[in-house]
Amino acid sequence: SIAILLYLARKFKTPDHWYPSDLQQRARVDEYLSWQHKNVREKGSKVFLMKVILPLATGQPLPPEKLQGAVEELNVVLKQFEEKFLQDKPFIAGSEVSLADLVAVVELMQPVGAGHDLFEGRPKLVAWRKRVEEAVGKQLFQEAHQGILNIKNL
Numbered sequence: 001s002i003a004i005l006l007y008l009a010r011k012f013k014t015p016d017h018w019y020p021s022d023l024q025q026r027a028r029v030d031e032y033l034s035w036q037h038k039n040v041r042e043k044g045s046k047v048f049l050m051k052v053i054l055p056l057a058t059g060q061p062l063p064p065e066k067l068q069g070a071v072e073e074l075n076v077v078l079k080q081f082e083e084k085f086l087q088d089k090p091f092i093a094g095s096e097v098s099l100a101d102l103v104a105v106v107e108l109m110q111p112v113g114a115g116h117d118l119f120e121g122r123p124k125l126v127a128w129r130k131r132v133e134e135a136v137g138k139q140l141f142q143e144a145h146q147g148i149l150n151i152k153n154l
Contacts, residue, residue: 018097104132113151
């Protein structure tokens, strides 16, 4: 999916902020997109799997102690995300939203949809999410995440 996003950004010559032509900003986007697979995606998906998919498949909730390890791993990654990628910037690549922010927010919404509020107690992450939502448009943001946020209704 990352390769497809980059292809589309190049083919359709999207506004520069999505995949910046400035090499330093582009490097920040590329760095995040390379890092997130084994970090935010893997740890967030694990929480989602344990809270939603396994209970659906087995008909039983997962014992809390098993879920706790996955949540702790996710918390480590979230701290790294805030410290390494967000730092004190509005967005991952700087002052404007980019593909890195879109990919990040989508991955973070997966555990949220499973009932794990990873934004709680993280004001920097909450503010960043709000900026991404505003940059994309609140209605589009809600539409894009409607399925995952209603997954528990299955």
